[in-house]
Amino acid sequence: VSFRSAATDEAHLLFNDTPKALQDRLVQVVRLIRSKGVGVYFVTQSPSDLPDEILAQLGLRIQHGLRAYTVREQKALRAVADGFRSNPAFTSLDVLVDLGIGEALLGGLEDNGTPAMVQRVAIAPPQSRVGPLSDQERQAVVTASPLRAQYDKAVDRESAYEILMARASQASNEETRVRNVQSSATGDALGDLAGRVLKSAVQQAANQLGRQLVRGLMGSLLGKKR
Numbered sequence: 198v199s200f201r202s203a204a205t206d207e208a209h210l211l212f213n214d215t216p217k218a219l220q221d222r223l224v225q226v227v228r229l230i231r232s233k234g235v236g237v238y239f240v241t242q243s244p245s246d247l248p249d250e251i252l253a254q255l256g257l258r259i260q261h262g263l264r265a266y267t268v269r270e271q272k273a274l275r276a277v278a279d280g281f282r283s284n285p286a287f288t289s290l291d292v293l294v295d296l297g298i299g300e301a302l303l304g305g306l307e308d309n310g311t312p313a314m315v316q317r318v319a320i321a322p323p324q325s326r327v328g329p330l331s332d333q334e335r336q337a338v339v340t341a342s343p344l345r346a347q348y349d350k351a352v353d354r355e356s357a358y359e360i361l362m363a364r365a366s367q368a369s370n371e372e373t374r375v376r377n378v379q380s381s382a383t384g385d386a387l388g389d390l391a392g393r394v395l396k397s398a399v400q401q402a403a404n405q406l407g408r409q410l411v412r413g414l415m416g417s418l419l420g421k422k423r
Contacts, residue, residue: 202236209246211239224250229358234348244280245273252280258304259320262296280304281315289315 205211212220227237231254239247239255243263258280265271278289281304292302296317303318330338339345 201234202238203230204238204240206240208239208241212246212248212251220248220250224248224254227251227254229356233354233356234352243273244277256306258302260293260302260304262300263293265294282312284314284316287317292317 211223215223231237237255239251241247244252244258244260260277260281263270263274263277265274274293275290278293281289281302283289289302296302299320299322301318301320303316305313307313339349342348
């Protein structure tokens with residue numbers, strides 16, 4: 198369990214009649230904060246209250262007893278049982294309706310990230326008090342925790358969002374570079390065209406001036422000869 202966590206009670210209220218755009222953003226938030234080592238917990242009566250995209254992100258499931266009285270409830274019950282990795286010691290579907298107070302089916306992950314076999318467990322009563330821990334008490338709990346070596350040192354990994362933003366920035370820079378190259382090539386082409394047009398105009402003007410000078414000179418010579 199992470200030292201930093203966010204729990205949402207009555208989670209079905211968060212997703213009931215939620216617009217698709219908002220639901221997509223919630224899924225994105227869950228993915229991003231999980232990548233930062235923050236635990237995310239949704240508390241609700243049945244897993245069917247949560248979207249499949251959210252359920253796919255959860256690695257720990259604690260399911261208390263369920264009762265099914267209608268065809269729809271029985272179908273939902275089978276779906277919940279099928280969500281656990283089977284245990285040869287019992288059938289999840291049978292145990293779900295047989296769980297008593299303080300009992301639950303527990304499904305988690307192995308050390309290598311694969312789903313662990315479902316277990317029937319007893320839930321320990323809350324060991325808490327009203328009011329925050331003192332700094333000394335909190336430090337004592339942290340020091341004694343077997344997870345201290347794993348979570349004591351902050352690790353800020355590069356998230357999927359940061360990777361995608363870097364790729365988008367790189368693509369944008371490349372697109373800008375290509376546009377600049379194309380713009381420069383277009384400018385050079387226009388410059389060459391303007392130079393050729395100017396050179397042609399100057400040459401035509403020079404030719405015309407030369408012809409006028411020749412005609413004037415010939416006219417002067419012929420006029421004097423007469």
